Amino acid sequence: MSEAANSTPPMASLMAREAAEAPQAVRAFLSRNHDALASLAQDLRDNPPSVVVTCARGSSDNAATYAKYLIETLAGVPVSSSALSVSSVFGAEMQPGRVLVLAISQSGRSPDLLAAVEAHRRAGARVVALVNDETAPLADLAQWVLPLSAGAEKSVAATKSYIASLAGVAALVAHWTDDAELGSALAGLPETLEVAASTAPFDLVAGLSAANNLFVIARGYGFAVAQEGALKLKETCALHAEAYSAAEVRHGPMTIIDEGFPIVAFATSDASGESVRAAAREFAGRGAQILMLDAAEPFGNATLAALAGHAALEPLLMIQAFYPQVNALSLARGLDPDNPAHLRKVTETL
Numbered sequence: 001m002s003e004a005a006n007s008t009p010p011m012a013s014l015m016a017r018e019a020a021e022a023p024q025a026v027r028a029f030l031s032r033n034h035d036a037l038a039s040l041a042q043d044l045r046d047n048p049p050s051v052v053v054t055c056a057r058g059s060s061d062n063a064a065t066y067a068k069y070l071i072e073t074l075a076g077v078p079v080s081s082s083a084l085s086v087s088s089v090f091g092a093e094m095q096p097g098r099v100l101v102l103a104i105s106q107s108g109r110s111p112d113l114l115a116a117v118e119a120h121r122r123a124g125a126r127v128v129a130l131v132n133d134e135t136a137p138l139a140d141l142a143q144w145v146l147p148l149s150a151g152a153e154k155s156v157a158a159t160k161s162y163i164a165s166l167a168g169v170a171a172l173v174a175h176w177t178d179d180a181e182l183g184s185a186l187a188g189l190p191e192t193l194e195v196a197a198s199t200a201p202f203d204l205v206a207g208l209s210a211a212n213n214l215f216v217i218a219r220g221y222g223f224a225v226a227q228e229g230a231l232k233l234k235e236t237c238a239l240h241a242e243a244y245s246a247a248e249v250r251h252g253p254m255t256i257i258d259e260g261f262p263i264v265a266f267a268t269s270d271a272s273g274e275s276v277r278a279a280a281r282e283f284a285g286r287g288a289q290i291l292m293l294d295a296a297e298p299f300g301n302a303t304l305a306a307l308a309g310h311a312a313l314e315p316l317l318m319i320q321a322f323y324p325q326v327n328a329l330s331l332a333r334g335l336d337p338d339n340p341a342h343l344r345k346v347t348e349t350l
Contacts, residue, residue, distance in 0.1 A: 013155065013330075013336070013338050014155040014338045015155040015157045015159060015236065015323070015330075015337040016323070016327045016337075018153055019160060019163075019197070019320070019324060019327070020197055020324075021150070021151065021160045022150075022159065022163040022164065022193055022320055023189075023191070023197070023320075024190070025148065025149060025150035025151065025160045025164040026163065026164055026167040026190050027190040028149035028150075029147070029150075029164050029167055030167065030187070030189075030190075032149050033146050033149075033168070033171065036144065036145075036146060037146070037171055037172060040144050040175070040176075041175035041176045048077070048098070049098050049126070050077070050097060050099070051078050051079070051080060051099055052067070052078070052079040052099075052100045052101075052102055053080050053081075053101050054103075055082045055084065055101060055102070055103040055104070055113050056081075056103065056104040056113065057084070057110055057112075057113060058158070059158040059162040059165075059228055059231060060161075061104075061227075062225075062227040063104050063162060063165035063166055063169060063224065064081060064102070064104055065224040065227055066166050066169055066221065066224035067079060067104070067173075068081070069221050069224070070169055070173045070312055071173060074173050074182075075173060075176055077100075082116045082120075085112060086116070086119075087115040087116040087119040088111060088112035088115040088116065089112075093122070094123035097123070097125075099125035099126070100126050100128065101117060101120045101121070102128050102169075103128070103142065104131075105130070105131050105132075105136070105138055106132045106133070106150075106158055106161040107131075107136060108131040108132070108136025108138030108139060109133070109136050113138065114137055114141065117129075117138065117142075118141060126144070127141055127142040128142060128146065128172070129141070129142035129145050129146065130146050130148060130165055130168045130169070131146075131148065132149075132150050132161045134147050146168055146172070148161055148165060148168060150164045154338070155337065155338040156235070156338060156340055157235060157236050157340065162228060163193070163320060166316050166319075167186070167189060170182065170186055170316075171186055173312075181309075182310050182313075184309065185308060185309030185312075186313070188309060189316065192308060192309070192313075192317060193320045195317075196316075196317040196318075196320040196321045197320050197321065200321075200324075201293045201299070201322075202264075202293060204325040204328065204329040205325070205332045207262065207291045208233075208237070208239065208262055208329055209329065209332055209333065211239060211262045212239065213239070213261075213262075214233070214239060214240070214242075214261070214263060214264060215241070215242055215243075215244055215253065215257070215262075215263050216233070216243045216244070216263075216265075216266075217245070217246045217263060217276060217279060217280075218243075218246065218265065218266040218267070218268075218315075219245050219268075219275045219276050220268060220270060220272030220273075221268055221270070221311060221312050221315050222267070222268045222273070222276070222315045225266055225318050225319040225322070226244070226266055228319055229241070229243070229264060229266070229322055229326070230243035232322075232323070232326045233326060235340045236326060236329075236330040236335065236337040236340055237330045237337075238335060241264075246265075246272075246275045246276040246278075249279060250279070254283070257286060257288050258286055258287065260288070261283075261286075261288045261289065262291065263280065263290050263291070264291045264293075265277075265279070265291070265292045265293070265294075266315070266318050267280070267292060267293070267294040267296070268295050268315065269295040269304075269311055270311040273294070273295065280292055293318050295308070295317075295318070
């Protein structure tokens with residue numbers, strides 16, 4: 001990871017200011033929810049679920065992708081994403097089973113999310129809610145409420161609530177699996193997020209100002225931030241950005257990668273990161289424009305991997321470093337990152 005020629009631009013939007021508050025939000029979440037997480041983890045060990053079902057939309061659904069990778073790799077329990085319209089549109093009922101529902105939402109008010117959670121709850125599922133608005137209906141449906149503690153988020157583009165959601169998922173898994181290494185790394189996460197927020201790992205303004213279409217690639221734990229990065233590029237920069245696994249991109253999409261095609265890549269330091277690096281090398285050989293954030297590459301006197309202390313937390317530092325740069329790109333393209341066209345803060349899908 002090499003420092004960009006230009007330093008991170010001055011904060012000039014709510015999005016930038018709120019993204020900078022993520023370390024404080026994570027600190028508040030970990031402190032406030034410690035006892036609840038310990039009790040929840042004991043319940044999960046005493047009564048293990050056979051499957052975890054995630055319910056989420058937008059940035060929260062990207063956090064659910066992160067939950068899938070962490071829970072499946074560290075707890076060994078299959079995770080499936082709920083198709084919310086199954087409940088909200090089709091009115092289907094769920095079958096009983098040893099199901100843990102993990103609902104993630106900033107607002108906790110989307111009707112389709114509430115309908116899906118209600119359907120699972122009627123079938124006897126345990127419901128855990130990671131929600132920023134504790135007064136939301138979602139909190140009333142959950143047996144376990146873990147407030148994100150991110151405070152008011154006024155920009156349409158979610159930032160600190162997304163990072164708090166990732167930290168919440170990591171804390172849940174660390175407690176559930178009694179993973180001391182992950183727990184220790186989480187304790188230092190607020191401070192390392194502050195370091196990441198002050199870095200400029202690649203210059204998106206120079207790299208993407210003239211772009212129209214691009215791919216964002218990652219794999220494993222990092223895939224969730226590829227999804228989030230692509231979403232932010234779409235909603236704040238009006239770019240057609242598509243997120244792909246570094247494996248999935250080879251199944252057809254790579255056909256359109258040619259001279260000058262932009263690719264933003266997130267490579268973690270674990271085994272999945274090499275797949276991202278290999279794809280980036282191949283695409284660079286075709287003349288593609290590669291903007292890479294590599295956790296294993298030196299930055300100053302350390303690497304992102306060393307700062308994170310655990311491979312599972314590297315994506316949080318990556319997206320913390322990414323947000324100020326996508327904010328700067330939005331402003332450079334003459335857009336308002338706080339008020340994207342046709343969007344509003346709470347999306348009440350049915």
